[in-house]
Amino acid sequence: MERILTSNDLAVKLEEDIISRVEKLREENHVPKLAIVRVGENPNDISYEKSLVKKGENYKIDIQRVLLDESITTEELKSEIEKLNNDDSVTGMIIFRPLPKHIDEEVIQQTVCWKKDVDCMTPTNLAKIFQGDFSSFQPATPYASMKILEYYDIDLEGKNVAIVNRSMVLGKPMAMMVLGKNGTPIICHSRTKDLKKILKEADVVVTATGRAKSLTRDFLTEDSIVIDVGVSMGEDGKLSGDADFEDLKDFVKGITPRLGGVGKITSTLLMDQIVQAKEKSLK
Ligand code: NAP
Numbered sequence: 001m002e003r004i005l006t007s008n009d010l011a012v013k014l015e016e017d018i019i020s021r022v023e024k025l026r027e028e029n030h031v032p033k034l035a036i037v038r039v040g041e042n043p044n045d046i047s048y049e050k051s052l053v054k055k056g057e058n059y060k061i062d063i064q065r066v067l068l069d070e071s072i073t074t075e076e077l078k079s080e081i082e083k084l085n086n087d088d089s090v091t092g093m094i095i096f097r098p099l100p101k102h103i104d105e106e107v108i109q110q111t112v113c114w115k116k117d118v119d120c121m122t123p124t125n126l127a128k129i130f131q132g133d134f135s136s137f138q139p140a141t142p143y144a145s146m147k148i149l150e151y152y153d154i155d156l157e158g159k160n161v162a163i164v165n166r167s168m169v170l171g172k173p174m175a176m177m178v179l180g181k182n183g184t185p186i187i188c189h190s191r192t193k194d195l196k197k198i199l200k201e202a203d204v205v206v207t208a209t210g211r212a213k214s215l216t217r218d219f220l221t222e223d224s225i226v227i228d229v230g231v232s233m234g235e236d237g238k239l240s241g242d243a244d245f246e247d248l249k250d251f252v253k254g255i256t257p258r259l260g261g262v263g264k265i266t267s268t269l270l271m272d273q274i275v276q277a278k279e280k281s282l283k
Contacts, residue, residue: 001152004249005227006260007144010151014268015059020093021275022060030279033062034118035084035093036270038102039077040070045096048267052094056137064090074104086114092118092277094270097169115281118273126168130174137273144266145206145227146181148256154204154225156183162202164188164195164215164242170208170229195219212240217251225254230264269277 022032035051038045049065056063066080077099084090094114099105114124120139128136149156161178165171172208175185188195188200189207199205199219207215208229210250220226241258248255256262 001156001254002008003146003252003254005152005225005254007148007151007256007262008260010060010086010147011265011268014147014265014272016273018061018275021279024209025275025278026060030278030282031062031089032091032274033064034274035064035066035087035090037066037068037077037080037084037093037095039061039072039099042096049098050216051144051267052270054269059271061186061274062089063269067216070100072100072103073101073176075108076127077103077141078107081111085111085116090116091281093123094119097121116277118270118277120173129173132180134153134177134180137277138177138269139169139173140270141170141208141262142177142267143269144262145174146177147265147269148223148227148262149204152254154254156204159183159203160186160201161204161206162186162188162199163206163208163222164192164199165206165208167208172256174206197222199212199224202264207242207268212245212254213242215243215246215248217247220248220250220252224234224252226252226256227262228256228258231258231263 033120036049038049051061082091109121112122117125118137120137127138156178161183163171163174163185166187171187175187178185186196186198196219200221204225206227210230210232212232212234226243228241228243231239234240244259
């Protein structure tokens, strides 16, 4: 197995598959369309939006941007989402989160039609994941992490997988996906005691703390496989993963890089789910 677990070749395969499926859909006048709902001007959201717009152009998936003022109320946002639910030309939607604090996120999660919930934020789709049913949409980041493991034939059956993150977008659904592969997930967080011991004993470590270069050799062994989801600014002013990649790349058994790693295929998988949603709507 390669030591550097890049997603570059996998990204090409996924893209080729998406492009050919969209071509087929378009030949029959079925156009997949992603609605992007952005509230406010968060730079991270703007940058993600740009990358989705670019992917949309490349894959010939239509993009509808719904840009809303930071001051929007929960009721007003709910009504914008209902319009997208009722618009037959919209295949699926992503609502950038976190939403401003005054918005009731639970109301918004419950408003999105589950059939258009390609970002897997609705209670219906999350419940499926927690029931071990992966036939519907999956949250893109843990899905991307699983795809990389699968691509490198890393069988999780009977393996201990430590996940350092307990959020609903990453840690918790990732744990369910690991269970789905008969692995043993261990969810860790900021109050976990003896993180070093747990991570050293794990076969696979999935890290998403957002603490640049904090995952060092002391937490790992030469047999560790590291899936690094974190992206944050390091002390050197450069974006970095959670892992101290330069030091670990010659030490651990396998590690994803920051560029060409998990992040590279996350938005591609979201697009894949838009195409899936369109295909399913025709059945
Ligand atoms: P988050 O909600 O703040 O979660 C961070 C998690 O790390 C929490 O569960 C936190 O524990 C845990 N943590 C923090 N410090 C820790 C420590 N010292 N020891 C053990 N656990 C610790 O953040 P998020 O939104 O999930 O994002 C996490 C990272 O993933 C960020 O860098 C983000 O940019 C990145 N991300 C990447 C992608 C991608 O596609 N590559 C997508 C989404 C997010 P508590 O719960 O106890 O606070």
